[in-house]
Amino acid sequence: EIVLTQSPATLSLSPGERATLSCGASQSVSNRCLAWYQQKPGLAPRLLIYDASIRATGIPDRFSGSGSGTDFTLTISSLEPEDFAVYHCQQYSTSLWTFGQGTKVEIK
Amino acid sequence: EVQLVESGGGLVQPGGSLRLSCAASGFTFRSYWMHWVRQVPGKGLVWVSRMNSDGSSILYADSVKGRFTISRDNAKNTLYLQMNSLRVEDTAVYYCARRSGSGGWFDSWGQGALVTVSS
Numbered sequence: 001e002i003v004l005t006q007s008p009a010t011l012s013l014s015p016g017e018r019a020t021l022s023c024g025a026s027q028s029v030s031n032r033c034l035a036w037y038q039q040k041p042g043l044a045p046r047l048l049i050y051d052a053s054i055r056a057t058g059i060p061d062r063f064s065g066s067g068s069g070t071d072f073t074l075t076i077s078s079l080e081p082e083d084f085a086v087y088h089c090q091q092y093s094t095s096l097w098t099f100g101q102g103t104k105v106e107i108k
Numbered sequence: 109e110v111q112l113v114e115s116g117g118g119l120v121q122p123g124g125s126l127r128l129s130c131a132a133s134g135f136t137f138r139s140y141w142m143h144w145v146r147q148v149p150g151k152g153l154v155w156v157s158r159m160n161s162d163g164s165s166i167l168y169a170d171s172v173k174g175r176f177t178i179s180r181d182n183a184k185n186t187l188y189l190q191m192n193s194l195r196v197e198d199t200a201v202y203y204c205a206r207r208s209g210s211g212g213w214f215d216s217w218g219q220g221a222l223v224t225v226s227s
Contacts, residue, residue, distance in 0.1 A: 097155040
């Protein structure tokens, strides 16, 4: 099983600032099979990024993903008020899908 | 519009059973692999089980193997999760999720069903 570790656990930032979220894998994630999801309180996760760097339909270009192997990053270039939420990474390179524990982006 | 609507959650005693349903609409259900993912409130997401499009291939997380059964009725556009021998640690919100037709990510999620296992 690939274990994903997200850091930091909480990111305190102000609107307009840049957010950089990390997702580290215990072993290489083949073919960049990594996705990012956004989740707001009481709601289901929403797909943001797949294949490490491809934005899902309707996702603003302030969201970008990068990385390969064991190190992946989600960047939000300039935080909007609606971006304060929890972000989860997920790998699908093996038949046992795993998620990170989440990073909460909160208003400073 | 793709819609996934879970039902069947509730309060059950340890050792009890519950069956979750996930009604799908807005897409060709029989063409997609479907998954169950759970989340203890305030914690991370945990993958539970998946079934391929025709039901011939199934996988479970070790934590639920032998106790949970995933199934689907493509005629009724519905995914199920039969949960037996429930434990306190199974308490969570259970989401059904659609695997993308192009890769292993989940492109649509239901709103979730809360399962509480408590005496």
